[in-house]
Amino acid sequence: MPISRPVPWVSPVLYGAVLAAGLYAWLAGLGDTQPVLFAGGLAALAGIDLLERRRYPARTPRRPAAALLGARIALFAAVAAVDGSGLSRALFVLVPFTAYFAFGRAIAVALAAAGALLLMTAGAVADPRWYADVEQVSDLLMFCVGLVLTVSMAAVAVEERRARAELAASTARVAELSATAERNRVARDIHDDLGHHLTAIVLLLEKATAFRDLDSGAADRAVLDAHGSARRALDDVRRSVRTLREVGEPFSLSDALTDLVAGQAEDGGPTVVLEFAGEESGHDAAALRALYRAAQEGITNSRRHARATLVSVAATLDAAGAELVVRDDGRGFSPEREGYGLLGMRERVQLAGGRVDIGGASGGGTRLTVTIPRRSAP
Template structure:
């Protein structure tokens, strides 16, 4: 079983990435709590107590700010905070700031206005935040210029202006840091999602590769069993039939047939052992020239007569192409002996610089059907064609009824290369 992403995960992830940054709720909550505490404390211990209605309005205004922030947080979690609605929330917040400041006898409520550029940064970006911050600073400066005579010579007024400006700078900086952190977190989450999706795909690909490798190995073993054991078993059957036929008429021929059957049985056992060693990656070096000479020597003792011609050297060739040529020779000789009723078979092998070519020609019945063919029915030839395709080789068969059959196999010097 492999883990795959749900189809809805990608749209949800994209929606989360497109969502604007959320404001940091604790910043405004801390300021609201400080302003509320200062205003109530001043009303209790101050020399000029506030009217109860004004105090109630002050408390209600701060409570409304808490409620507005809570509503905004829920809205942000639901995917909002865009366009005209965000602007309306900002305007409502500024209006509450003015209302709280009008009811505050302590005068600390002006600190709430540093939240204007702070919250605007999350909703509208850096430029809007800077513009609103400058506007807040200009508004406070204008108020001092209109309401306070000689404010420029008043140390307390100058200190208030400096502290307010510093608060605006800190608020914008904090909003920038918070926005950068949220964007980095989203980028990291997006990367994690992509990695999980890639991991799931890799697991699927690995499972498919394992299945394909298993099927490929199964097909290879099936071809080996047919090409090697099948050939030798057929040879044993033919030789034993020959021995049975000549037992009374020609004892020497019968003895040769039995000896050839024994040789084929020994070769079949060697093929089994060689296949087992190959599975364990302990296969012995394979010599095609020697194997063909041995095959022809034991096949050509009686009809059909087999001749072998080899040109070039097999040095530098991979084992798989050489094995494929040997299997092709086995298949062609088996067909010539069992089906074609050939009298003579010629096996020619030529090693080239880039490819090797094996040609097996017989003078037997030929394959059924008119004209030359590019292949023939039968499990052996089909398996041989599949083996050659995996190696980048080619198989060509020419045959006419009564005119014999010529099988030509070409394989590249290295496995998987072109001829």
């Protein structure tokens, strides 16, 4: 399928060469050149090109393109008839060249073959023994070479433009996918960071409301704990913004899990026990962050949905990979209750090359297991 109009400089260059040769032949008295008709025909051709570009800036529709091509062929013939130099026959190479952009390769090749056959037939009619004339055979061969070159040039131009269009589309698609991936990442971070702290704040305020009349001291402590959780949420937001703006310190899973567990006690949440084994060096940072987010989500769900009183977090890192197990003694897990948090967790773990398993734990409660094969740290 045609994709655009012809290369704009080819026709004017050829018109200029034909004009110079024809005027030289006229001034030198070579042949029978009629300068007014000759120059007027070339000017008309240039005018057609200019009007077409203005009328159809991007692409000429097929019907107008066919009409314009017919007009050009007629003017080519008229110019050749009044040109004593004989060079005007080179104008006919523009026929397949223009047709390639307007109608495609098949029609362009057919017109090129028809042009060569027409020139051969005209030579045979004028001189039955034209094939014995070296000059006529040379002219025919040169004309055929010109046809091949112009069709090849048109093919290269079309493919180059198509490649540029495909590259632009691919670039736009990559940008769109990158933006989507970044939006999903930010959404996961918002859910994991703010969602975790907001859950604690909501539960603490509910506790303060429930104990307001029964135990004012417990209510006051719950409000203070809620304030503390809100401050930690603000610190997490600032840390996330800082991370987006600059390269932060290397991530430490053990330190992050230790802080996470300590924060549960400060927020008045369930008892959380941490077990950590192995060395983090050599493990992919994305895998370590995915484990931390999984632990964060597991504790939040144990606190919000399971109403657990005891949560255990066990992280094991070895040569084969990394594993995180979060268990609680709550009400158990229902698959239909999976929300955005678990979805985001699965996405993070899958991006790190791992898997998530979640279900009931022995003795009741819920067991969350995250396994990520080891990949070398970048």
